[in-house]
Amino acid sequence: MARRSVAVIAGAALAALTLGPIALVLWRAGGLGALGPGDWLALRFTLVQAVLSAGVSVALAVPVAKAFARQRFWGRGLLVALMGAPFILPVIVAVMGLIAVFGRNGLVNGVLSTLGLPVFDVYGLHGVVLAHVFFNLPLATRMLLQGWLAIPSERFRLAASLGLGARARVRVLDWPMIRRVAPGAFAVIFVICLTSFAVALTLGGGPRATTVELAIYQSMRFDFDLGRAAALALVQLALGLGAGVLALQASRVAGFGTGLDRPLPLSAGGLCTRAWDAGWLILAAAFLLVPLASVVLRGLPGLVQLGPDTWRAAGHSLMLALGSTALCLLWALPLTTRRGELWALMSIAISPLVLGTGLFLMLRPYVNPFSMALPVTGLINALMALPFALRILTPEAEAVARDYGRLRASLRMTPLAWLRLVWLPRLRRPLGFAAGLTAALAMGDLGVIALFADPDRATLPLQVYRLMGAYRMEAAAGAALLLLMFSLGLFWIFDRGGRVGAET
Secondary structure (H helix, E strand, C coil): CHHHHHHHHHHHHHHHHHHHHHHHHHHHHCCCCCCCHHHHHHHHHHHHHHHHHHHHHHHHHHHHHHHHHHCCCCCHHHHHHHHCHHHHCCHHHHHHHHHHHHCCCCHHHHHHHHCCCCCCCCCCHHHHHHHHHHHHHHHHHHHHHHHHHCCCHHHHHHHHHCCCCHHHHHHHHHHHHHHHHHHHHHHHHHHHHHCCCHHHHHHCCCHHHCCHHHHHHHHHHHHCCHHHHHHHHHHHHHHHHHHHHHHHHHCCCCCCCCCCCCCCCCCCCCHHHHHHHHHHHHHHHHHHHHHHHHHHHHHCHHHHHCCHHHHHHHHHHHHHHHHHHHHHHHHHHHHCCHHHHHHHCHHHHCCHHHHHHHHHHHHCCCCCHHHHHHHHHHHHHHHHHHHHHHHHHHHHHHHHHHHHHHHHHHHCCCHHHHHHHHHHHHCHHHHHHHHHHHHHHHHCCCCCHHHHCCHHHCCHHHHHHHHHHCCCHHHHHHHHHHHHHHHHHHHHHHHHHHHCCCCC
């Protein structure tokens, strides 16, 4: 009963912080504003880039995940872990790495110029889609890889005993799994790209490459047209929820049932199959890891040029990340149910800029809103990371309740004893992973803080963006490397802390 009361309070706070700021912005604006021609162009560009980004990410993830599923080689686990780094990478750091590789003076264009071929323009639609694929290819790969590994080994043995060929195995095993997993992966990536801000801000390339989130930023920052911003936010929310509903309908495909939990790797195939898989793994690793290496190499000389402002911004980001992580976990633990996870999904599709503006309007009669830029940003970061934390924690929490619920009832354990002796120890591993993911995402966020921060309260991502705007590229590279080290370091510390000594 006590846990249910806490869950109700946490759910009410989630609903209030999700819908309340939008309602306040609407009230302050006197209603929805009219959308102009530029807004419809932004909406069109947003849909095009989100569909292309999600479609390319999922399409490329299919052969990469299949290669990981059926090949075993030295360093496979390390490669899987490294290829997952871009998803937790700060956006501004990843953009600098992509520019170093695909920019006008980057490695790719250097090779193309030498060969006499047309150079690649990293700005505009091409650059936005490229950056989104860079971020989300690891996510789609991990989801599809889990889908292949979840197929019972008995299905593969049956296919082998029936003498099914490669095409038949694709039809009866691979394709049903892809139909079940791919729509969900597409929807998640679509919604992530729908609310893209930092990528469009740095790689958009002008009015023709403006996303809805960037249009919301412009309407607030330069025009202070809250009605127009609220209308754009509601359109964005409707698109995100619509994508979720369509994905849910499309993914209602029967699974393969249960097996005896005996792992059986997919057949590695012949020489041609191994060469095909190796080619995809090499291409994916190069695409994801070369920009990271370029950030490290370009940033090392710039570390000595970092001034007091950058180190102060790093301290702000570190405090922000730790505060967001603590708040997100305290928020997530009471909501570890399917219903709580469903509610939290709404926060991904709602514009964080509108949420931040609504919170500032709430605070304005009492305090100076700019002095609350960091706390509000931390709250928004916790809210944005909540769906990911719940996706990690909910399956494990339900399994603990199912496996140990009768034992708790027979021993008449108090809620505090249950929490201390069973629930938290069994959730230590996913808690560490969720904390690391939240801390890394909060450390690299460039969203609400771009609207309201003053020079004395800048975060490290905002400082990197300011250094780039001032054409201090070497110092910006050093600050980006510092941000990369903080983000990956926080993720490793929390994730490692959850795994060391955890109960199995």
